[in-house]
Amino acid sequence: MRIVAALGGNALLRRGERPDAVIQIEHVQAAAKALAPLAAHHELLICHGNGPQVGMLSLESENDPSLTRPYPLDALVAQTQGMIGYWLTQCLHNAGVTKPVLSIVTQTLVDAHDPAFAAPTKFVGPVYDHQHALELAELHGWQVAADGDQWRRVVPSPEPRRIVEQDSITHLLENQTVVICGGGGGAPVTDDGTGQLQGVEAVVDKDFTAALLAVAVHADRLLVLTDVPAVMAHFGTPQAAPLSRLDLDDLARMRFPAGSMGPKIAACQRFVANTGRRAAIGSLSEATAVLDGSAGTTITAGPTHRTDARPGPRPVREPVPTTVTGQEGG
8 A cells, every 4th residue: 555654743752851862763763663564565655743843943043142033944844854854764774674765855835825824823842831931932922822731832834735846756656665755744835926936934734744745646545643542532531532433424523622633633534535545543653553443543434334343432423522632743
């Protein structure tokens, strides 16, 4: 099969961890070990998050007295694509992947008039308590928002319209190359109408970019791999339980938090609705099981034959039930 795997940024640097290179490399090594079987048996495209990493670079840039002005977000996204792509390429090789592995610094075309520029929602960087977040917002001109019981910086997240390097990506996949692209959603760029591209101050949601890539390359599966085991019903209550199978009708009856599970669900909906093929959400450490449906949450176009190999509740079919899962940004 041809698989697009979207890796959450928090699966590579977890909440509360120091952003040291050695810590991130350990997580990338674990990710590569989980992805290596997919690369061995399938065509694989990997799209990774960068929320913690781009936030760290942005903060460093804001505090660098040698700079006249901080580096723009599109450049920082490109930097994180290079860093994380390098680590993934090396660790996949060390995990036994024998196919060629290539990381591409990817540009994602967005609409300069996207309303997201006026309403930042994308979490980047570390978490803070409320007072510290307000102080940093005042100091740097940021906008901040609650992320669970903590606070983080939020930046514009316009819709991805097209991947500039799409033809090259498709060609590489067709020639049995493991492709790492669309990191951090891709460096956001606009077109001035004459074909001239210009970077913009934003971070594109990597799950939406992964869905766009998956449709464009005619993927058989979209896997959204993160630090939570599945979509959860009644999260935070004694009735909390994983949902192993959902279809588009089920999802239409549910609500998900905009800053965490919401984009993942929306990305899966887009892929399934456009292709009729399956998507799945689950833990990066269980990537193979998420693919075969024995772990995570599988999302289909129509009602499924709920013959799960593992026990799990059926989706709750009631007016707009609230389904909330763990926080994950980037």
